[in-house]
Amino acid sequence: MDAARAKKWMQLFNEKIQDQKDYLSDLDTPIGDGDHGANMARGMAAAVENLAAKDFASAAEVFQAVSMQLISKVGGASGPLYGSAFMGMAKAEKDGKDLPEVIQAGLDMIQKRGKAVPGEKTMVDVWSGVVMALQKGELTKETIHTLVEATKDMKATKGRASYVGERSIGHIDPGSYSSGLLFEALLEVEEKA
Ligand code: ADP
Ligand code: MG
Numbered sequence: 001m002d003a004a005r006a007k008k009w010m011q012l013f014n015e016k017i018q019d020q021k022d023y024l025s026d027l028d029t030p031i032g033d034g035d036h037g038a039n040m041a042r043g044m045a046a047a048v049e050n051l052a053a054k055d056f057a058s059a060a061e062v063f064q065a066v067s068m069q070l071i072s073k074v075g076g077a078s079g080p081l082y083g084s085a086f087m088g089m090a091k092a093e094k095d096g097k098d099l100p101e102v103i104q105a106g107l108d109m110i111q112k113r114g115k116a117v118p119g120e121k122t123m124v125d126v127w128s129g130v131v132m133a134l135q136k137g138e139l140t141k142e143t144i145h146t147l148v149e150a151t152k153d154m155k156a157t158k159g160r161a162s163y164v165g166e167r168s169i170g171h172i173d174p175g176s177y178s179s180g181l182l183f184e185a186l187l188e189v190e191e192k193a
Helices: 003-019 021-031 036-052 059-073 078-094 099-114 123-135 141-153 160-168 174-189
Strands: none
Touching: 003 021, 003 036, 003 059, 003 174, 021 036, 021 160, 021 174, 036 059, 036 078, 036 174, 059 078, 078 099, 078 123, 078 174, 099 123, 123 141, 123 174, 141 174
């Protein structure tokens, strides 16, 4: 990916986050503390503002800059988790990896930091499903939608939602929903949507 496309991807992700800010917080209300929309909106607004102010020579630099903004501006769990993901993606881009490997590197960092495995009702469920679809060359909006919806029937065993135990069943995981927006934006910049 080149710097311009990476920047466009991040801008599009930010637009989707700002549009869905209230919905993301609504998802976080029954199973968390209702701040996921505000967290992501604050972090991504700062990230794109920072991107607009500078020139970037590579996608790696873009992801690195986004990572720093998310880690420093977001208090919730999602800031360090997304921040770690973008850090892993920056490293993989620097090493000349292709897109599935870049997203895999992001997932690896999320798991290194948060210790969640698939099935625990976290953003890991969407990231891991997206990696598999990308490896097969068949990531679509429908696949993303299915992955996000699948978190509804899961019981949370990691993160704040794990505190409500069984009562987390029946609600979509907010971090999975925001991750879905990230990958929808990716499809749009890749012109595959
Ligand atoms: P907080 O939980 O601190 O309020 P947010 O509400 O912004 O932070 O983010 C919650 C989201 O973070 C969850 O919906 C889930 O997808 C993700 N999350 C929480 N803990 C983990 C973890 N250990 N591993 C992966 N993702 C996690
Ligand atoms: Mg929260």
